[in-house]
Amino acid sequence: xxxxxxxxxxxxPFETAFAAxxxxxxYHKLGPRPWGARLKGLYVSRRLFERQLKxxxxxxxxxxxxxxxxxxxxxxxxxxxxxFDDGFENVLRHGLEPxxxxxxxxxxxxxxxxxxxxxxxxxxxxxxxxxxxxRRQVTDWLAAGHEIGSHTRTHPFLTRLSRIxxxxxxxxxxxxxxxxxxxxxxxxxxxYGDCNSLVADLVQDAGYTTACTTRGGVNTPAIAxxxxxxxxxxxxxxxxxxxxxxxxxxxxxxxxRPEAG
Numbered sequence: 001x002x003x004x005x006x007x008x009x010x011x012x013p014f015e016t017a018f019a020a021x022x023x024x025x026x027y028h029k030l031g032p033r034p035w036g037a038r039l040k041g042l043y044v045s046r047r048l049f050e051r052q053l054k055x056x057x058x059x060x061x062x063x064x065x066x067x068x069x070x071x072x073x074x075x076x077x078x079x080x081x082x083x084f085d086d087g088f089e090n091v092l093r094h095g096l097e098p099x100x101x102x103x104x105x106x107x108x109x110x111x112x113x114x115x116x117x118x119x120x121x122x123x124x125x126x127x128x129x130x131x132x133x134x135r136r137q138v139t140d141w142l143a144a145g146h147e148i149g150s151h152t153r154t155h156p157f158l159t160r161l162s163r164i165x166x167x168x169x170x171x172x173x174x175x176x177x178x179x180x181x182x183x184x185x186x187x188x189x190x191x192y193g194d195c196n197s198l199v200a201d202l203v204q205d206a207g208y209t210t211a212c213t214t215r216g217g218v219n220t221p222a223i224a225x226x227x228x229x230x231x232x233x234x235x236x237x238x239x240x241x242x243x244x245x246x247x248x249x250x251x252x253x254x255x256x257r258p259e260a261g
Contacts, residue, residue: 004017007041009048009236025233026233027044027091027095028084037128041235044233053102062079063081073219073220086119086132086151088119088130092137092141107149109148110133111154111173112153112174115133115180149188150173150188150208151188151189151191152191158170158195158199163198170203174188174207186208187211189211195213211225212228
């Protein structure tokens with residue numbers, strides 16, 4: 001089988017693989033990338049996001065939900081699940097309208113104790129500050145037909161915590177979100193993709209029905225529901241090859257334009 005790119009930018013290289021199972025796409029931040037951002041790949045422009053949704057819709061893909069597992073896995077038919085990690089405010093600002101226009105739903109994995117705050121776990125490593133959704137904005141997200149899941153209380157590396165600490169991050173975040181928004185929180189996402197068998201057991205014991213990792217690949221009935229695979233979405237790499245392709249497209253478009261007279 002042909003090796004897939006590490007990151008998802010466009011459907012083309014992935015379409016055959018997507019037909020073999022249920023793909024889950026991972027987004028983080030939408031909109032313009034601020035000056036000084038270190039994790040540049042985690043920003044996807046609104047224009048690229050719209051193009052990706054249109055491409056999926058034009059290819060006949062429909063929006064899937066983690067709530068429908070394992071049924072989605074048993075009867076896969078051009079379905080894709082869209083996920084957003086961390087709960088950034090720019091997802092609501094730049095994503096809500098395109099999602100509605102192309103008729104896709106998504107799930108936002110929230111850091112329960114950081115609602116209305118900022119991305120302090122990234123800032124500790126020198127990343128620029130970004131606002132996180134507050135309670136009212138999460139309510140707007142839900143009212144638009146989207147879903148929420150848990151991304152722990154404070155976004156730690158769970159395998160570096162004691163069992164008691166990890167259990168608290170996993171269980172308390174679920175309760176907090178359920179109490180705030182009055183709906184069951186069934187889905188979990190491991191911060192940094194950091195998990196082991198103990199952490200996965202704690203997630204299951206807390207009452208979640210699925211958990212997402214950062215492992216690439218489509219999901220089939222052989223994939224455990226607490227080890228779901230996802231493809232991380234990033235903007236196109238700025239390699240020499242991609243630059244040549246861009247220049248080629250630009251020249252073609254320029255030659256096709258009528259001269260000004």
